[in-house]
Amino acid sequence: MTVLAYRDAVRRALDEEMARDENVIFFGEDVARAGGVFKVTPGLFEKYGEDRVRDTPISETAIIGSAIGAAITGLRPVIEIMFADFAAVAYDQIVNQAAKMRYMSGGQISVPLTIRMAHGAGMSFGAQHSQSCEGWFMSVPGLKVAVPGTPADALGLLKTAIRDPNPVVFLEHKALYADRADVPDGEHLVPFGKAALCRSGQHVTIVAIQRMVQMALKAADLLAQEGIECEVIDLRTLSPLDVETVQLSLRKTARLITVEESPLAGGWGGLVISRIMDEAIWLLDAPVVRVTMGEGIIPFSPPLERALIPDEQRIIAAVRQLGIKR
Amino acid sequence: MPPVPLPESARKHMLRTMMLIRVVENQVQTLFSENVIQGTTHLANGQEAVAVAMAAHVNPRRGDTVTCTYRGHSHALALGMQLRPFFAEMMGRTGGCSKGKGGSMHLTDLSIGLIGTFAVVGAGLPISVGAALTAQIKRNGSVHLAIFGDGSVNIGAWHESLNLAAVWKLPVIFLCENNLYGEYTPYLRTSPVAHVADRAAAYGLPAIIVDGQDAEALHAALRQASEHAQNGSGPTLIEAKTYRYSGHSRTDPAAYRPAGELEQWLARDPIQILADRMIADRQIDAQEIARLQAEVEAEVNSAIQWALAQPFPNTETLYEDIWAS
Ligand SMILES: Cc1ncc(C[n+]2csc(CCOP(=O)(O)OP(=O)(O)O)c2C)c(N)n1
Ligand SMILES: [Mg+2]
Numbered sequence: 001m002t003v004l005a006y007r008d009a010v011r012r013a014l015d016e017e018m019a020r021d022e023n024v025i026f027f028g029e030d031v032a033r034a035g036g037v038f039k040v041t042p043g044l045f046e047k048y049g050e051d052r053v054r055d056t057p058i059s060e061t062a063i064i065g066s067a068i069g070a071a072i073t074g075l076r077p078v079i080e081i082m083f084a085d086f087a088a089v090a091y092d093q094i095v096n097q098a099a100k101m102r103y104m105s106g107g108q109i110s111v112p113l114t115i116r117m118a119h120g121a122g123m124s125f126g127a128q129h130s131q132s133c134e135g136w137f138m139s140v141p142g143l144k145v146a147v148p149g150t151p152a153d154a155l156g157l158l159k160t161a162i163r164d165p166n167p168v169v170f171l172e173h174k175a176l177y178a179d180r181a182d183v184p185d186g187e188h189l190v191p192f193g194k195a196a197l198c199r200s201g202q203h204v205t206i207v208a209i210q211r212m213v214q215m216a217l218k219a220a221d222l223l224a225q226e227g228i229e230c231e232v233i234d235l236r237t238l239s240p241l242d243v244e245t246v247q248l249s250l251r252k253t254a255r256l257i258t259v260e261e262s263p264l265a266g267g268w269g270g271l272v273i274s275r276i277m278d279e280a281i282w283l284l285d286a287p288v289v290r291v292t293m294g295e296g297i298i299p300f301s302p303p304l305e306r307a308l309i310p311d312e313q314r315i316i317a318a319v320r321q322l323g324i325k326r
Numbered sequence: 327m328p329p330v331p332l333p334e335s336a337r338k339h340m341l342r343t344m345m346l347i348r349v350v351e352n353q354v355q356t357l358f359s360e361n362v363i364q365g366t367t368h369l370a371n372g373q374e375a376v377a378v379a380m381a382a383h384v385n386p387r388r389g390d391t392v393t394c395t396y397r398g399h400s401h402a403l404a405l406g407m408q409l410r411p412f413f414a415e416m417m418g419r420t421g422g423c424s425k426g427k428g429g430s431m432h433l434t435d436l437s438i439g440l441i442g443t444f445a446v447v448g449a450g451l452p453i454s455v456g457a458a459l460t461a462q463i464k465r466n467g468s469v470h471l472a473i474f475g476d477g478s479v480n481i482g483a484w485h486e487s488l489n490l491a492a493v494w495k496l497p498v499i500f501l502c503e504n505n506l507y508g509e510y511t512p513y514l515r516t517s518p519v520a521h522v523a524d525r526a527a528a529y530g531l532p533a534i535i536v537d538g539q540d541a542e543a544l545h546a547a548l549r550q551a552s553e554h555a556q557n558g559s560g561p562t563l564i565e566a567k568t569y570r571y572s573g574h575s576r577t578d579p580a581a582y583r584p585a586g587e588l589e590q591w592l593a594r595d596p597i598q599i600l601a602d603r604m605i606a607d608r609q610i611d612a613q614e615i616a617r618l619q620a621e622v623e624a625e626v627n628s629a630i631q632w633a634l635a636q637p638f639p640n641t642e643t644l645y646e647d648i649w650a651s
């Protein structure tokens with residue numbers, strides 16, 4: 001094991017995959033010589049050279065579109081969209097082109113493309129630099145969506161994304177970049193569609209991703225003092241979605257809470273819950289609760305932002321709503 | 327760019343292919359009116375010369391690729407898409423080039439270099455830029471063509487693509503089919519500059535304006551752009567001045583065109599221009615042209631009959647071809 005920051009785990013994944021496969025290339029705005037605005041990629045340009053690591057103009061459509069073109073002609077591009085919010089200016093290339101080219105061609109084309117983006121709130125960046133954008137992509141068949149929450153998963157999921165023959169939207173939570181934790185030494189691959197059990201407990205299942213996993217774990221610590229044991233699940237990827245692990249947990253807890261940093265409408269919590277309703281409603285003994293940011297828009301003012309984004313207190317309140325008797 | 331006479335065999339191939347495209351497009355219109363082809367279609371009658379001149383410069387074995395638009399039947403056929411999978415795809419049947427999942431607006435055939443036909447205006451350009459990026463990194467000497475209409479030059483993807491390709495000096499050719507209209511609106515009502523080619527200056531790119539009805543002039547322009555790309559000098563913007571004889575799509579009667587405009591363009595028909603030149607050079611005569619016409623009509627009719635006999639795809643294929651493994 002080595003202790004690594006989340007941002008350094010991302011870089012290690014890129015470094016290992018670029019060393020392993022000369023078809024892996026990397027480009028984006030300010031990522032090469034400057035090493036990226038979040039300082040995720042320093043050193044790659046010096047190591048792999050200007051053919052394979054490139055700074056681009058501020059042209060999100062051309063960045064994604066050219067990566068698609070490179071992907072379908074034999075390269076494995078990884079690109080960085082500085083803030084996921086900016087993917088909106090290039091939405092067509094992601095949802096109409098990358099996601100659908102294989103299907104529209106009757107399976108002739110494959111698009112082995114990884115689109116890295118920083119998303120998420122908690123840093124007072126305001127409404128256009130803080131959104132959690134997973135909902136924009138998980139509703140599009142043809143795209144995979146990975147949402148690593150730890151340095152080890154950032155490493156293992158990114159390596160898997162780069163090797164995947166399909167387009168992957170890889171959402172890094174910007175508030176996690178400095179987080180440090182153990183990362184396995186040697187080759188570390190994390191499969192898609194396999195949730196992680198972060199804490200075991202028999203009273204309630206809390207499903208979350210990224211920063212909300214941390215909030216759920218904090219809530220679980222506090223609730224444990226009163227004898228309420230939460231099981232915390234990190235989904236790790238949203239497409240594919242691992243509902244099985246959630247079901248397994250519900251066999252034990254029979255109670256479900258989902259925690260999202262994103263708006264109520266169109267969030268993955270709704271999908272997890274509807275899948276449980278469809279496939280295993282008999283496992284539930286209580287109404288399900290979704291903790292989200294509601295219908296808000298992310299404000300700049302730090303206390304306002306904190307009030308909008310779910311935290312451990314909101315999760316504890318949700319657990320109390322379930323009236324768990326010890 | 328003036329025409330440069332091509333060898334007889336090249337001329338004959340271009341002439342025949344243009345005749346084939348014309349017959350196909352007329353048949354597509356008929357089949358559409360009979361409801362055999364559904365959805366929508368965008369015909370390229372009148373624009374055949376651009377397609378055949380373009381295809382002469384594409385070598386899929388070298389890795390060359392092409393992207394075009396929903397007005398792409400001509401390009402697919404010129405590149406060599408077979409008539410059977412073409413018509414089966416148009417009808418949404420098995421045996422179609424994309425198993426019926428693409429249709430008229432999304433013809434794709436990797437074996438001929440056609441990596442995509444795009445129905446979102448401008449969307450193909452950055453993808454061609456990316457194909458050219460592969461060429462640059464792999465140093466395989468291939469050349470990549472992005473084909474688009476005059477109406478596509480006001481969308482961001484267009485500008486981003488020209489800029490990125492110019493900055494990176496990629497081997498790509500931007501080929502504009504300026505047929506004077508984007509849907510129902512004339513080019514000059516949406517553009518402050520007279521020629522699409524004028525915009526190349528903004529990206530430091532060379533531009534060529536060429537008669538889009540003259541296959542040999544187009545061929546020469548494309549040759550120049552292709553050599554420019556291959557010797558590492560980067561992209562070229564070619565503007566072919568052309569005209570679509572039909573409306574924008576399906577049942578558009580094109581009532582927005584001024585009286586006499588269509589007739590003026592019909593008088594400069596690309597098939598006739600090349601045929602006349604070949605007749606003058608004693609390379610073909612009226613009898614041979616009639617024979618060629620009968621030959622392509624028979625080929626097209628036989629392909630249509632074949633396609634009509636293909637079953638519609640089994641619904642079990644609905645969820646296939648989404649994921650690569
Ligand atoms: C982004 C986008 N906006 C609008 C449309 C609708 N649309 C389809 S074709 C077209 C006109 C395009 O004209 P041009 O580029 O000149 O091509 P042409 O049809 O003349 O070949 C429009 C507006 C579209 N397909 N995509
Ligand atoms: Mg037009």
